[in-house]
Amino acid sequence: xxxxxxxxxxxxxxxxxxxxxxxxxxxxxxxxxxxxxxxxxxxxxxxxxxxxxxxxxxxxxxxxxxxxxxxxxxxxxxxxxxxxxxxxxxxxxxxxxxxxxxxxxxxxxxxxxxxxxxxxxxxxxxxxxxxxxxxxxxxxxxxxxxxxxxxxxxxxxxxxxxxxxxxxxxxxxxxxxxxxxxxxxxxxxxxxxxxxxxxxxxxxxxxxxxxxxxxxxxxxxxxxxxxxxxxxxxxxxxxxxxxxxxxxxxxxxxxxxxxxxxxxxxxxxxxxxxxxxxxxxxxxxxxxxxxxxxxxxxxxxxxxxxxxxxxxxxxxxxxxxxxxxxxxxxxxxxxxxxxxxxxxxxxxxxxxxxx
Numbered sequence: 001x002x003x004x005x006x007x008x009x010x011x012x013x014x015x016x017x018x019x020x021x022x023x024x025x026x027x028x029x030x031x032x033x034x035x036x037x038x039x040x041x042x043x044x045x046x047x048x049x050x051x052x053x054x055x056x057x058x059x060x061x062x063x064x065x066x067x068x069x070x071x072x073x074x075x076x077x078x079x080x081x082x083x084x085x086x087x088x089x090x091x092x093x094x095x096x097x098x099x100x101x102x103x104x105x106x107x108x109x110x111x112x113x114x115x116x117x118x119x120x121x122x123x124x125x126x127x128x129x130x131x132x133x134x135x136x137x138x139x140x141x142x143x144x145x146x147x148x149x150x151x152x153x154x155x156x157x158x159x160x161x162x163x164x165x166x167x168x169x170x171x172x173x174x175x176x177x178x179x180x181x182x183x184x185x186x187x188x189x190x191x192x193x194x195x196x197x198x199x200x201x202x203x204x205x206x207x208x209x210x211x212x213x214x215x216x217x218x219x220x221x222x223x224x225x226x227x228x229x230x231x232x233x234x235x236x237x238x239x240x241x242x243x244x245x246x247x248x249x250x251x252x253x254x255x256x257x258x259x260x261x262x263x264x265x266x267x268x269x270x271x272x273x274x275x276x277x278x279x280x281x282x283x284x285x286x287x288x289x290x291x292x293x294x295x296x297x298x299x300x301x302x303x304x305x306x307x308x309x310x311x312x313x314x315x316x317x318x319x320x321x322x323x324x325x326x327x328x329x330x331x332x333x334x335x336x337x338x339x340x341x342x343x344x345x346x347x348x349x350x351x352x353x354x355x
Contacts, residue, residue, distance in 0.1 A: 041072065042072075042075050045068075045072050045075050045076065045079070046079060048066040048067075049066055049068075049076060049079060050079065050083075052065065052066055053079070053080065053083050053095060053098070054083070056094050056095060056098050057083065057087060057091035057092075057094055057095055058091065059094065062097065062098050062101050065098075065102065068102070073104060073107055074111070074119060074122055076104070077104065077107075077108060077111075077122050077123075077125075077126050078122060080095065080099060080104075080126065080129075081122070081125050081126055081129060083095065084129040085129075092129070096129070096130050096131070099126070099130060100130075104126075105126075105127075105130055105132070108122075108123045108126035108127055108130070109123065109127065109135055109138050110123070111123030111126070112124055112127070112138055112139070112142060117147055117149070117150055120142070120150050120153075121149070121150060121153050124139065124142065124150070124153040124154055124156075124157050125153065125157075127139060127157050128153075128156060128157035128160045128161075129160075131160055131161060132161075133161055133162060135157075135161070136158070136161055136162070136165075139154050139157045139158055139161070140154070140158060140169055141154075142154035143155055143158065143169060143170065143173055144173070148177065148179040148180060151173075151177070151180075152180060152184060152188070155170050155173070155188055156188060156191070158170065159188060159191055159192045160191075163191075163192040163193055163195075163196035164195075164196045164199075166192060166196070167192060167196050167197055167199070167200040168200065170188075171200045171203075171204060174188075174189075174222065174226070175204070175218075175219040175222050175223060176216075176218070176219060178218055182222070182225050185222070185226070186225075186226070186229060189226065189229050190229065194229070194230060194231050195231070197226075197229060197230055198230040198231040198234050198235065201223075201226060201227060201229075201230040201235060202230075202234065202235060202238060204223055205223065205227070205235070205238045205239070205242075206238065208220065208223060209238065209241050209242070212245065221249070224249060224250060224253045225253075227239065227253055227257055228253070228256055228257055228260065232257050232258070232260050232261035233261055235257060236257070236258060236261050236263065236266075239253075239254045239257045239258060240254070240258070240266075240269075242254040243255075243269065243273075248276075248278040248280055248281055249280075251273070251276070251278075251281050252278075252280045252281050252284045255269075255270065255273060255281065255284040255285050255287075255288045256284050256287070256288065258270075258288055259284070259287055259288025259289075259290070259291050260291070262291040262292055263292070264292045266288070266292065267289065267292045267293075267294070267297075270285045270286075270288045270289035270292070271285075271289065271297060271300055272285075273285035274286060274289070274300055274301075274303070274304055274316075279307070279308075279309035279311065279312055282304060282307060282309070282312045283309065283311045283312040283314075283315045284315075286301065286304055286312060286315035286316040286318075286319050287315040287318070287319070289301070289319050290315070290318055290319035290322045293319050293320075293322050293323055294323070295323055295324075295325075297319070297323070298320060298323060298326070301316045301319050301320050302316075302320070302333070302336065302337070304316035305317055305320070305337055305339075305342040305345060305346055306337060306338070306339040306341075306342040307342075310341070310345075313341060313342055313345040314345050314348070314349065316345070317342075317345040317346045317348065317349035317350075318349045318352070320333070320346065320349065321346075321349040321350050321352070321353045326350075330346070330347070330350055333346060334346060334347070
């Protein structure tokens, strides 16, 4: 009868659902058991190895090392890297010697070829702390990785191995990868040092000035953002040529760099740009002028204290506050400024000088 068939079908469905629920429960229990077991093994590894690593770092002989299963090598590398993070000098060198003694330097290099991003990062971090130039080629190949995190880790490792040579490899990459933020790139370059960076910036800036239309827009903007990180005294001759491009962004960056260089010969350049149509340029000119300002610049700066842009007003007021002897004339100066926002900017700038 149809009702009997329906009843059997319902019963079968209930049995299948029950079996699936039981299978899911068993899977959860199995995973929980494996997780707890893994946590116990990892905790035991740290208990065994942390005191030993600390002893080696302090000068103990590399003898009678605790047992290390092959399956636990990645855990060991993570522990080793965590300890290296807080070490410098001979303690770090001793842990490096231990890693080579255990043969895990080769294992770390092989880890950079793993499919797992996590394992690649562990390998690259290990090689960064190890600091052996023989790993250069292995690490350099990872800079072009599609994963931006892996590529950045490789870049950081190259900088640790050889900052000067790293810049030759990394500069084209930094100017083309839009998945690296400006903050990440700036942090990387600061770790490389000004000396290693400036030579490459000069080369790239020469290319830009020679053929401004041949460089992609993103690479051009990224290069402009990097210029303030270089040695401004060495870059100044090329940066002055940027002023002739007429592009607001380039001119603004050039003024910023020249202001940091604080060369009195650029004073008239700053004054000339106080009346630029772009507020970004006017404000940067006022800020840069503050580094070499003279008493005779007061009139030009007072005009900018009443600028329609608040940032320009503030930078002009701060530049005036740099002129010796102007604090005593604050009330007199304020009387000549009809704009209440300008007076407020001037008072605030002098209060900053006091604090």
